[in-house]
Amino acid sequence: MKMSEIKELSLVELKRRLADEQESLGNLRFQLSTSQLESPIKVRTIRRDIARIKTLIREKQAVGIEVAQQPVQTEVKKA
Secondary structure (H helix, E strand, O other): OOHHHHHOOOHHHHHHHHHHHHHHHHHHHHHHHOOOOOOOHHHHHHHHHHHHHHHHHHHHHHHHHHHHHOOOOOOOOOO
C-alpha cells in the first residue's frame, strides 16, 4: 500500500482500513506460528502499513483539533 493511496482516504475509511489490517496481521501471526506462512516478510509489510495508517489518522485528528481551537473572529458593526 502506497502512502499516496492512503492519503486520499477519509478518516472513517482510514479507521476501517486499520481494523482490516490489524485483523490481517493477527491471521498472519497465527500462520507464522503454525509454519503455514509462505513469506514472513508479509508480517513486516502489514506492520508498516498499520503504522502509516495510524500516523495519518493522528495527523488528520490533530488538524481537526487545531481548526476547532482557533478563535472565530466576528466583525463588530459600529454605528
